[in-house]
Amino acid sequence: MFDADFIRRALIAAPAILFSLTVHEYFHAWTALRFGDSTARDMGRLTLNPMAHLDLFGTLMMFMSGFRFGWAKPVPVNPFNLRNPRVADIWISAAGPLSNFGLAVISGLIFRLIVFLGIQLPDVFYHFLYYSVMINVSLGFFNLIPLFPLDGSHILRNLMPQKYSDTFDQLERFSPFILIFLIIVGGFWIVLGPIVTFSVSLIIGT
Numbered sequence: 001m002f003d004a005d006f007i008r009r010a011l012i013a014a015p016a017i018l019f020s021l022t023v024h025e026y027f028h029a030w031t032a033l034r035f036g037d038s039t040a041r042d043m044g045r046l047t048l049n050p051m052a053h054l055d056l057f058g059t060l061m062m063f064m065s066g067f068r069f070g071w072a073k074p075v076p077v078n079p080f081n082l083r084n085p086r087v088a089d090i091w092i093s094a095a096g097p098l099s100n101f102g103l104a105v106i107s108g109l110i111f112r113l114i115v116f117l118g119i120q121l122p123d124v125f126y127h128f129l130y131y132s133v134m135i136n137v138s139l140g141f142f143n144l145i146p147l148f149p150l151d152g153s154h155i156l157r158n159l160m161p162q163k164y165s166d167t168f169d170q171l172e173r174f175s176p177f178i179l180i181f182l183i184i185v186g187g188f189w190i191v192l193g194p195i196v197t198f199s200v201s202l203i204i205g206t
Contacts, residue, residue: 108203
């Protein structure tokens with residue numbers, strides 16, 4: 001697995017991974033602040049400095065998974081500071097994946113523009129843009145999975161009627177173990193693989 005080709009790809013993908021994870025967490029913090037909670041800002045998380053956001057295991061998982069999924073340290077949010085907490089939590093949670101989809105589209109548009117204009121650049125630049133699209137699409141869809149502590153679980157919780165809150169609380173107790181199991185056996189990629197591949201092709205135009 002860790003041959004020369006993997007190392008070459010990892011060196012190209014690493015900046016895209018760092019930037020993608022950082023932007024993801026930054027927009028969580030930025031959106032929380034917009035809804036009245038300054039906790040993330042006060043803890044130094046409203047920044048584009050990757051060192052403030054990176055989670056060692058989550059970053060390693062990005063490399064181990066072949067740049068298909070990973071995560072950073074969750075942004076702290078105090079729900080008691082939020083205006084309209086349920087709506088706020090939906091938008092705060094969605095902000096991370098949406099930022100990744102936005103980065104994927106921007107990278108894809110740059111890729112298409114370069115090709116359209118016939119600009120000749122080193123291959124490493126094209127590879128970087130491709131990995132930026134793939135990594136951000138993968139991060140976006142992975143984090144929308146409705147298993148705690150992923151963003152999708154927060155979105156689903158707040159969209160569900162409150163009468164199901166107790167049931168959802170019980171599920172959240174086991175969600176991290178389900179998440180770890182699916183990561184280990186590669187279950188996510190069986191479902192997300194075709195979606196990510198199609199999305200990347202659509203954005204890049206190949």
